[in-house]
Amino acid sequence: MDLAYSAEEEEFRARLRGWLRTALPGLPAPPDPHDWPARRAYDCGWQRMLYEAGYAGLHWPAEAGGQGATPTQHLIFLEETERAGAPYVGAGFVGLLHAGPTIAAEGTPEQRARWLPPILRGEQVWCQGFSEPDAGSDLAALRTRAVRDGEDYLVTGSKIWTSHAQIADWCELLVRTGTGHETPGGPDTSRHRGLSWLALPMDAPGVTVRPLRTLAGTTEFAEVFLDGVRIPASQRIGAENDGWRVTLVTLSFERGTAFAGEVVACRRVLREVARAARDNGRWDDPVLRRRLGRLAADLGALWRLIQWNVSEAQHTGGLPGTGGSVFKLCYSRARQELFEAAAEALGLAALDRNHRWTADRLSSLAYTIAAGTSQIQRNIVAERILGLPRGR
Amino acid sequence: MDFRLTEEQRALRTTLRELLARHYPPHRLREAAAAARTPDANGAAGGEAGEPPTAPTSPATPGALSPATPGTPATPGTPATPGTPVTSVAPATLGAPVSLGTSVPLGASVAPGAPGAEVVDAECWRALGRAGFFAVLLPEASGGLGLGLPEAVLLFEEAGRALLPGPLVGTALAAGLVPGAAEGEAMVGALDARHPLLEYPGVCRAALVLDGATTRLLDTGELARCATPLDSLDPLTPLASLPGPLPARHPPGRPPGASRLRQEATLLTAALQLGSAARSVETAVAHARGRTQFGRPIGAFQAVQHLCAGMLERLEPARCAVYAAAVTGTAEESAAAKLLADEAAIHNARDCLQVHGGTGFTWESEVHLHLKRAWVRAAQWTTAQEAEELLAAELLTPETDWPRNS
Ligand SMILES: Cc1cc2nc3c(=O)[nH]c(=O)nc-3n(C[C@H](O)[C@H](O)[C@H](O)COP(=O)(O)OP(=O)(O)OC[C@H]3O[C@@H](n4cnc5c(N)ncnc54)[C@H](O)[C@@H]3O)c2cc1C
Numbered sequence: 005m006d007l008a009y010s011a012e013e014e015e016f017r018a019r020l021r022g023w024l025r026t027a028l029p030g031l032p033a034p035p036d037p038h039d040w041p042a043r044r045a046y047d048c049g050w051q052r053m054l055y056e057a058g059y060a061g062l063h064w065p066a067e068a069g070g071q072g073a074t075p076t077q078h079l080i081f082l083e084e085t086e087r088a089g090a091p092y093v094g095a096g097f098v099g100l101l102h103a104g105p106t107i108a109a110e111g112t113p114e115q116r117a118r119w120l121p122p123i124l125r126g127e128q129v130w131c132q133g134f135s136e137p138d139a140g141s142d143l144a145a146l147r148t149r150a151v152r153d154g155e156d157y158l159v160t161g162s163k164i165w166t167s168h169a170q171i172a173d174w175c176e177l178l179v180r181t182g183t184g185h186e187t188p189g190g191p192d193t194s195r196h197r198g199l200s201w202l203a204l205p206m207d208a209p210g211v212t213v214r215p216l217r218t219l220a221g222t223t224e225f226a227e228v229f230l231d232g233v234r235i236p237a238s239q240r241i242g243a244e245n246d247g248w249r250v251t252l253v254t255l256s257f258e259r260g261t262a263f264a265g266e267v268v269a270c271r272r273v274l275r276e277v278a279r280a281a282r283d284n285g286r287w288d289d290p291v292l293r294r295r296l297g298r299l300a301a302d303l304g305a306l307w308r309l310i311q312w313n314v315s316e317a318q319h320t321g322g323l324p325g326t327g328g329s330v331f332k333l334c335y336s337r338a339r340q341e342l343f344e345a346a347a348e349a350l351g352l353a354a355l356d357r358n359h360r361w362t363a364d365r366l367s368s369l370a371y372t373i374a375a376g377t378s379q380i381q382r383n384i385v386a387e388r389i390l391g392l393p394r395g396r
Numbered sequence: 397m398d399f400r401l402t403e404e405q406r407a408l409r410t411t412l413r414e415l416l417a418r419h420y421p422p423h424r425l426r427e428a429a430a431a432a433r434t435p436d437a438n439g440a441a442g443g444e445a446g447e448p449p450t451a452p453t454s455p456a457t458p459g460a461l462s463p464a465t466p467g468t469p470a471t472p473g474t475p476a477t478p479g480t481p482v483t484s485v486a487p488a489t490l491g492a493p494v495s496l497g498t499s500v501p502l503g504a505s506v507a508p509g510a511p512g513a514e515v516v517d518a519e520c521w522r523a524l525g526r527a528g529f530f531a532v533l534l535p536e537a538s539g540g541l542g543l544g545l546p547e548a549v550l551l552f553e554e555a556g557r558a559l560l561p562g563p564l565v566g567t568a569l570a571a572g573l574v575p576g577a578a579e580g581e582a583m584v585g586a587l588d589a590r591h592p593l594l595e596y597p598g599v600c601r602a603a604l605v606l607d608g609a610t611t612r613l614l615d616t617g618e619l620a621r622c623a624t625p626l627d628s629l630d631p632l633t634p635l636a637s638l639p640g641p642l643p644a645r646h647p648p649g650r651p652p653g654a655s656r657l658r659q660e661a662t663l664l665t666a667a668l669q670l671g672s673a674a675r676s677v678e679t680a681v682a683h684a685r686g687r688t689q690f691g692r693p694i695g696a697f698q699a700v701q702h703l704c705a706g707m708l709e710r711l712e713p714a715r716c717a718v719y720a721a722a723v724t725g726t727a728e729e730s731a732a733a734k735l736l737a738d739e740a741a742i743h744n745a746r747d748c749l750q751v752h753g754g755t756g757f758t759w760e761s762e763v764h765l766h767l768k769r770a771w772v773r774a775a776q777w778t779t780a781q782e783a784e785e786l787l788a789a790e791l792l793t794p795e796t797d798w799p800r801n802s
Contacts, residue, residue, distance in 0.1 A: 005405065005546040006398045007723045009801060013397065076397050083799070271798050278791035290785075297784030300791060301717070301732035307799045308399070308716035315399040330712045333705075385708055386701035390681050393696040 007311065009080070016073075017080050023057050024088040031091070037222050037363070044129060044171040047094035051126025060124040061100065068108035069120050075317040079264055079310065086265035095168050099123040099130035101262060103176040106201070110242045110250050119174070119203065131172035133163040133204065133228055134251070140165075141380050143178070144195045144248065148230060150179040150202065152237070157181070157202065159210075159233045165374075169213045169226035175204040177235075182245040199247035203239040210234070220366035221357075261317075263335050264310050270342050271303050273361070277342075281349040295345050302338045309334070329381045329389070336371035336378060343368045399719070401550070408543075409550045415527055416558040419520040422762065425559055425632075428515045429765055432631035515632050516562045516583070516599050525580010529555075530564075533660070534571045534578055545660070545722035549667035553718075556671025556741075559765055561632045563596045565664045565776075566604060569657050573613070574602050585619075587638070588658060588777055595772065597623045597636035605642055606654040606661075618643050630768035655727075662777040663721055663730045666737035669773055670711075670718050672766045673740035676748040677707045679762065683752055694751070703747045710740035724800060728790055735783035741770035 009017065032049065035042035054060045063078040064070020073081070093100055104123045107115055122128035139146035148161025159179055166175070182198030206213070210233040215223035242250035278296055281287040313327045343365035347354035356362065372378040386392045401409070524530065532548045534540020541547070548568070555564055566586030567577050576582030585594045585603035594603055603619055605612040614622060622643070623636035681704055684695030694700050714736040721729035745767035749756035756763045774780065 005401060005719055005723050007720060007801070009397045268798070275791050275795060278788065282792060293788040294781065294784035296791060297786065297788035298735070300728075300787040301735045301783065302713070304720075304729065304732050304799070305713035305717040305736055308720040309713050311397060311399045311720075312712075312716045315397065318398065319400070327712075330708055333709050334713055379702070382702045382705035383698070385705035386695075386698075389708065390677075390701075390704050392681065392684055392701050392704060393693045395696050395698045395701055 009076070013076055013080060016077050017084060020059070020081060020084050021088070023059075024084065024090060027053055027057065028088055028090055034091070040171050040223070044095050047091065047096055048126040048129065050091045050094070051096050051100075051124075055125050060126075061104070061120075064105065064108055064120075064124075068104075068116060069124050070108075075261065075314045079261055079314045082261060082264040083268055086268040092265065095129045095171060096123070096126065098132045098168070098172075098176065099128065099174075102132055103130040103174070103203075106176065106250060106253055107203075107241055109253050110201075115203075115239075115241065128173040129168060129171055130174045130176060131166050131169045131206070133166050133169075133175040133177040135165045136162060137164050141377055143251075144199070146178060146180060146199070148177070148179045150181050150200060150235070152181075153234075155237055157235045157237060157240075159202070159204070159230050159235055161230050163228040163230070165216075165225045166213075166228045167225045169206070169228050170215050170223070172206050175206055175228065177202045177204040178247055178251055181247075196248040198245050199251070200244050201241045201247040201250045202235050203241065204230075204233065204235055208233050208235070218367075219369065220363055261310060261314060263331070264307075266339070267303060267306050267310065267335065270339060271300075271307075273346065273364070274299055274303060274342060277346045277349045277361075280346075284349075284351065286349055286351065292345070292348055295348070299338065299342055299345060302334070302341070306331070306335055306338060327389075329376075329384045332375070333378055333381045333385070336368075339371050340368045399716075405547060405550055408547055409554060412527070412529070412551050412554045413557075415523060416520075416554060416560065419523045420517060420558050420560055422558075424517065425762060425765060426760055428517070428561060429631050429759065432515050515634065516596060517560075520560070521562055521583065522580045525578070530568045530580055531571045531578035532568065538572050538578075540571060540578060545663060545725060546719065548660075548664060549670075549718055549722040552664045552667035553671035553674070556668030557675045559632070559672060559675070559762070559769060561596070563600055564668065565661050566595075566600070568664060569604055569661055570602070573604070573652075576601070586657075586661060588661070589642070590782075591775060591777070591779070592638040593626075593775060594619075594623055594636045594638055595633050595776070597625065598634060604657070605638075606658045607642070609654050611652065611654045611657060612642060614642065628772070630765070630772050632765055633769055633772045635772070658777065659725075659727055659730045662734045663718070665773050665777050666714075666718050666721070666730070666734040669734070669737035669741035669770060670714055672770055673707075673711050673714060673737065673744040676741070676744035676763075676766055677704065677711055680704055680707060680744075680748040680751040683755075687753075700751060703751055707740075707744045707747050710736075710743055714740040726800070728787060731778045731783040731786045734778045735780055735787075738770065738774040738780060742767065742774060745770055 030053075032046065035046045037043070051060065058071065059081065061068065061070030062073045062081050063075070064072070066072035100123060104120060107119050111119070119128075123130065133148075134143055134146070136146045136148060146161075148159065148163065150157035150159045157179070159177070161179070163175075163177070169175070179200055179202055180198055181200040183194075204211070210231040212229040212231070213226050214229070215226045218224045237244075274296060278287070281289075281292060281296070286292055309331050313331060316327060343361060346361045347365060350359065350361070353359055354362070354365070376384075383395065387394055528541040529551055531540035532543050532551055533545070534542065536542035552564065552568075563583050563585045567580075567582070567584045569586045570582075570584035571578035574582055574584045577584045582601040583596065583599045585596060585600035587594050587603065587605055589605055589607035594600065597619065600619060601616055603614045605614060622638045622640060624639060626635040626637050628635040681695070684700050684704060685693055687694050695704070714733070717729065717733040717736045721733040745763060749763045749767065752761060752763055755761055758764075778786075
């Protein structure tokens with residue numbers, strides 16, 4: 005039980021702080037949330053700055069062009085960048101946290117050389133085409149089909165909720181290539197066996213992107229229609245019909261340390277909420293005070309839980325395990341509660357669409373849905389951590 | 397940074413787990429509860445009180461008199477006769493029977509009528525004392541283990557998991573202050589004057605009272621005068637209230653600051669709650685795997701699965717909060733740890749009860765013991781209200797660094 009950082013870790017922190025102090029003043033003003041080209045340019049610009057300073061792909065292995073940093077160093081990075089007010093990964097999320105690590109782990113040397121450097125340099129944006137209208141939580145029910153045609157696949161179907169699709173260059177696409185009977189396996193595994201992971205260029209003929217407006221008002225995600233899209237088989241990562249396994253490598257990255265910076269941000273917001281309540285007189289309400297005090301305890305514990313998970317990951321080769329599910333469950337609830345409490349503290353001002361916390365209050369509602377709903381996380385906790393019998 | 401337990405810490409935890417398994421196996425708990433005073437212990441309506449301790453899993457025999465009744469005070473006001481043997485309570489096969497006879501010298505039972513002796517296992521207490529449990533924080537130079545709060549919370553978590561009865565926190569606080577406490581030869585209570593509630597009054601030789609910034613020590617006689625027995629809801633935690641102004645006696649030598657002791661007590665109590673919360677998860681999961689309805693283990697039903705998952709959602713953050721507070725030692729983290737651990741213990745016991753169905757609602761089941769003890773502990777030391785107000789107030793103070801990195 006050692007929460008003190010080692011000399012090397014502190015040195016890493018100090019160097020990073022020093023760089024952030026000099027680099028951040030050079031950032032352009034944050035873009036309008038509705039201006040997607042500007043958002044892309046801003047996020048890619050930040051990634052480029054990280055690249056030039058030697059911080060790109062911090063947690064990627066060195067062979068993949070990353071920095072080979074430890075999970076603890078990655079945690080320090082997320083903590084310090086948030087503290088310094090640096091941008092988040094933004095449009096780089098899928099490239100840096102899903103597609104990139106998958107290609108690094110499962111791709112051929114040619115595939116790595118082709119796709120990884122542009123991600124690290126902030127030149128190419130990836131999106132994730134997994135969910136479909138009829139395949140959300142039950143991802144293995146997906147129906148988008150890829151039929152082999154010589155050296156290519158012809159892909160037809162549709163994807164939905166694809167974040168950043170309208171500004172992406174590439175899409176990590178999960179498609180059905182087989183019936184599941186090509187390889188031996190029980191009836192339950194067969195659905196998972198016929199899937200493949202393809203890199204789809206978003207400007208390929210037959211790709212149509214139709215942005216969807218989220219309840220927060222911005223067009224964060226989109227529908228993606230695929231009509232006979234030709235994708236060379238050389239753009240498949242991993243073996244044909246082995247896409248489910250390849251995908252699982254990707255998904256586990258999502259629930260690791262990804263939210264560490266946000267927890268630090270939540271603590272800052274909580275203090276701002278307390279000050280707002282003091283200024284408008286609501287602080288005199290013990291119910292509100294206690295609600296905020298309780299949130300302080302929750303956020304503190306979440307930070308410690310991250311440190312716990314990171315310490316575990318440090319000794320299991322860096323892959324976040326199922327412990328991430330408990331964290332995601334607790335964090336998504338705490339985040340929603342924070343912005344609900346903020347609304348209580350604000351009173352009528354919380355109904356102002358332009359209040360600085362309104363967008364966060366609205367977007368927090370997605371946290372219990374995206375990246376595996378809370379119900380699905382509880383299934384995972386029950387079956388894989390607690391060892392309860394498989395449910396239905 | 398490496399937040400995981402060290403090898404030594406794991407070994408320490410295992411040692412205590414094994415010691416408790418030997419000296420306080422789970423059936424002891426149920427037997428103690430069966431033997432403890434029940435609401436109808438004066439022989440009125442019968443019911444679960446008649447449960448023979450030798451058959452803890454069989455249904456209660458309505459109307460049967462508890463073997464515990466003869467040696468047990470009928471009402472809170474009725475003095476127990478110190479020295480009255482209640483050895484008959486424990487089945488002969490258990491060895492080291494629980495009796496007032498053995499616990500009186502230990503605690504010098506001094507508050508007549510205040511119960512406690514019948515549920516505290518004196519043998520186990522001494523074994524803990526020999527192992528250094530109470531002296532975990534006492535410097536080696538003073539005969540203690542000289543370990544830190546992280547080790548202490550691990551030990552208390554185990555005691556909480558086993559739901560071990562007795563004034564554990566008070567005695568650990570008193571190690572080095574009250575002769576015999578560190579060695580497990582004297583039981584000592586402790587309380588915060590803001591919550592004038594004393595657990596196990598009948599076995600406490602003395603009690604530490606943390607009153608504002610001062611630490612007072614009430615001796616046997618003073619305790620007897622000040623403590624008014626309270627008919628405790630929890631059969632394994634006899635209670636007394638100390639309503640009036642307390643005599644102002646200070647412990648010999650230089651007493652440690654009350655705020656440090658209060659914080660330690662808060663954290664050690666949180667650790668007990670943590671262990672209880674963890675035990676509730678284990679019990680619920682074991683039952684959910686074993687119990688079949690509709691031709692399937694109930695643990696295959698998603699509603700049950702999600703109850704269990706929810707228990708882990710309370711447990712894991714609480715665990716990290718308790719361990720981190722032990723490392724950083726700040727008042728805020730200790731209060732937060734208690735807040736989260738209290739809630740985890742109470743609500744996990746509640747959900748464990750739900751998973752058990754009717755079985756969970758019986759006197760014989762372990763479930764209610766965890767719930768009731770969790771309620772008692774939640775009222776001790778830093779309460780939810782105090783913790784939340786403290787943490788809220790801190791939000792308005794200037795902050796230099798969050799998270800605090802050492
Ligand atoms: C903001 C946002 C961004 C997203 N970005 C992407 C992206 O970039 N790429 C991508 O591929 N996807 C993305 N998604 C999709 C996301 O992964 C899915 O929404 C999610 O997996 C749930 O699927 P669904 O929406 O079809 O809901 P359903 O699966 O239809 O679920 C509906 C309800 O049923 C419950 N339910 C379903 N199955 C079970 C079960 N077995 N047990 C208990 N309850 C169950 C769910 O918990 C939920 O409450 C995004 C979603 C959001 C909200």
